[in-house]
């Protein structure tokens with residue numbers, strides 16, 4: 001019997017996850033069917049239970065349900081506990097396990113796909129929402145020299161940095177505190193790009209050879225990338241690779257088989 005998986009979100013029509021997982025299934029010979037499911041804003045838990053009743057084996061979770069998914073789970077993997085949010089659900093007869101593959105996907109994209117060294121480097125992570133929280137543990141596990149977490153609302157970045165203080169050298173601050181600082185890797189984990197905006201950064205915050213990485217993705221450049229280019233940055237990447245890598249990690253969690261991501265990423269990049 002074909003095993004069923006899905007991604008829950010609201011909205012969900014734009015999701016690339018069904019296309020990604022269909023390609024993974026084709027490539028690995030795994031017999032799965034993966035679809036996008038719109039969950040009502042006030043009906044996420046009911047939508048999950050309905051999917052389980054109808055034979056669902058697992059699911060991904062996207063905006064705005066990752067924190068509700070965390071609360072719904074009977075148990076969590078260590079990286080889901082660290083992130084405080086769940087993007088991958090595993091259904092079994094003894095309950096629901098919650099995992100979070102976003103941060104692992106980001107680090108995999110940075111290190112393997114983009115050849116970026118994090119170890120010993122200075123990293124700037126912009127934002128203090130769910131995406132930043134999920135990224136912090138896996139980024140610190142790579143042992144950067146320093147990770148500065150900067151957010152529009154400084155207090156949120158300071159609180160989050162405090163929470164992760166035992167995991168590595170992390171400092172929280174507001175965006176205005178970045179003057180005079182230089183970074184080898186600047187990751188935009190704010191949702192500013194969604195509104196066509198760019199977090200205000202000092203032009204000299206990019207060290208020579210720095211990579212500017214926007215977690216957001218779309219057709220063409222996201223607003224963050226031309227702003228980095230104007231500041232002299234030549235290494236730029238959007239978050240499509242992260243999306244494919246977090247999906248590959250979820251596929252591995254469910255199926256025990258690791259798909260090859262490069263051809264899937266190349267296919268998604270085709271106009």
Ligand code: NDP
Pocket residue numbers: 102126127128129130131132151152153156189190191192193194195197198199200215216217239240242243244246
């Ligand atoms: P949240 O809503 O949880 O957090 C939003 C963050 O952005 C907050 O820190 C907020 O600051 C900041 N922000 C919003 N608008 C602005 C602005 N105009 N200027 C400066 N800062 C701003 O969002 P998520 O963390 O869930 O998502 C963040 C981004 O990451 C989204 O673009 C999302 O699409 C992307 N993402 C990509 C993934 C991938 O696989 N590629 C996976 C997950 C997320 P404040 O606290 O001051 O409000």
